[in-house]
Amino acid sequence: MKEIIFKIKRFTPGKDKKPYFKEYKIPVHEGETVLDALIYIKENIDSTISIRYSCRMGVCGSCGMIINGRPELACHTQILELKKDVITCEPMYNLPIVKDLVTDLRNYFEKHKSIKPYIIRDDKEEMEKPKREYGQTPSELLKFLQFSYCIKCGLCITQCPTCASSLEFLGPFVLAQAYRYSIDSRDKGFNERIKIIEKSIPSCHFATACSIACPKGVDPALAIQLLKRISVLNSLGIFKKKIAEITPPLPEIGPNKDKYPKAPEPTV
Amino acid sequence: MKKINFWIIHLIAGFFIFFLLLWHTLYMHYPSLIKQMGYGTTSPLIFSEVIQRTKSSSFKIAYVLFLIFVLYHAFYGLKNIIVETEFGRKFENLIKILISIIAIILFIYGLFTTIKIGG
Numbered sequence A: 001m002k003e004i005i006f007k008i009k010r011f012t013p014g015k016d017k018k019p020y021f022k023e024y025k026i027p028v029h030e031g032e033t034v035l036d037a038l039i040y041i042k043e044n045i046d047s048t049i050s051i052r053y054s055c056r057m058g059v060c061g062s063c064g065m066i067i068n069g070r071p072e073l074a075c076h077t078q079i080l081e082l083k084k085d086v087i088t089c090e091p092m093y094n095l096p097i098v099k100d101l102v103t104d105l106r107n108y109f110e111k112h113k114s115i116k117p118y119i120i121r122d123d124k125e126e127m128e129k130p131k132r133e134y135g136q137t138p139s140e141l142l143k144f145l146q147f148s149y150c151i152k153c154g155l156c157i158t159q160c161p162t163c164a165s166s167l168e169f170l171g172p173f174v175l176a177q178a179y180r181y182s183i184d185s186r187d188k189g190f191n192e193r194i195k196i197i198e199k200s201i202p203s204c205h206f207a208t209a210c211s212i213a214c215p216k217g218v219d220p221a222l223a224i225q226l227l228k229r230i231s232v233l234n235s236l237g238i239f240k241k242k243i244a245e246i247t248p249p250l251p252e253i254g255p256n257k258d259k260y261p262k263a264p265e266p267t268v
Numbered sequence B: 001m002k003k004i005n006f007w008i009i010h011l012i013a014g015f016f017i018f019f020l021l022l023w024h025t026l027y028m029h030y031p032s033l034i035k036q037m038g039y040g041t042t043s044p045l046i047f048s049e050v051i052q053r054t055k056s057s058s059f060k061i062a063y064v065l066f067l068i069f070v071l072y073h074a075f076y077g078l079k080n081i082i083v084e085t086e087f088g089r090k091f092e093n094l095i096k097i098l099i100s101i102i103a104i105i106l107f108i109y110g111l112f113t114t115i116k117i118g119g
Helices: A034-044 A106-114 A124-128 A138-142 A145-149 A155-159 A161-165 A172-182 A190-197 A209-213 A220-235 B003-029 B031-036 B047-055 B057-084 B086-090 B092-118
Strands: A002-010 A020-028 A064-067 A070-073 A086-090 A097-099
Touching: A002 A034, A020 A034, A034 A086, A064 A155, A070 A155, A106 A172, A145 A172, A155 A172, A155 A209, A172 A190, A172 A220, A190 A220, A209 A220, A220 B003, B003 B031, B003 B057, B047 B057, B057 B086, B057 B092, B086 B092
Parallel strands: A002 A086
Antiparallel strands: A002 A020, A064 A070, A064 A086
16 A cells, blocks of 8 residues: 555636636555545545546546646546556546546537548438448458547547647547548548538648547547548549448348247337 | 649649759759760850750740749748738738739749840
């Protein structure tokens, strides 16, 4: 066991004039994460601290914050691995603070929604009530697979110099998702997305800070560069993508087909 | 025109500036190399050579193209930098108009000079 001082940035909009640090000394054991420590503080020392978390295993992206000056997921950061006696926790930069360590990501979630982050097809009937899947080869999957690991935690936004200066810029994870869906062989929606993303594409200065910040190893800077490329090719009319077709139905099962139980009703 | 097309022109202008500058560097500062390739002269900076060159219509076209590419690339880039700031966002349309006017004035001045020098 070791005692560690946590310096937590506190701020309540409407009550505090400006953010300030408050210190908490707590016992820490091996294997404990920064999120564990924050929960300990909230449960045992100061219940007024606001933190946001859900899965506690680096999947939901709720507990993103600045730990010792670096963008990290609190649930994914081992305290003793930081090798510091004093650990500072701040809310994410470039985002409005709701309270203490909780930031407001709604603006970026709206932007994310605006780029239509889903498969778009001409056949509305099939989109609404899919009968079969669209065929996709492993190489077509690899074109976007790493970008689909994004958990929308917003840590890329905190490090992005363009997000710091431009409110209109869509942000790294939003543009990465625009690329993820646009390059998907099942998707036909690039011409719809380009109208929304065209103003943001040139604004990326390729600082690559977003890729360094990403806790899931996604490379949004690469996605934006690739998005720039397909946008240029599309504008010049030379962007070509093989569109996946609906796979043909499976062959009928043999004479014993009546023995098999009926498949459940589709849930979507 | 779509906003993205202005940016694509910016990229194309940058591409041409690179090759025009490369040509300028080789022509002006490595004349022996260019001479070996069958172009240019051995002393491109002599007064009479400069006058002779500026009378050539191919050079005039190259200069004017260079002027267009440089002005567009520089002023579009400048506009983007200013518009990203808080001040720029506030007066975006005004900045666009001002920058366009400055670029057009400089282009007219450059065009006039190019035509006048050669005679």
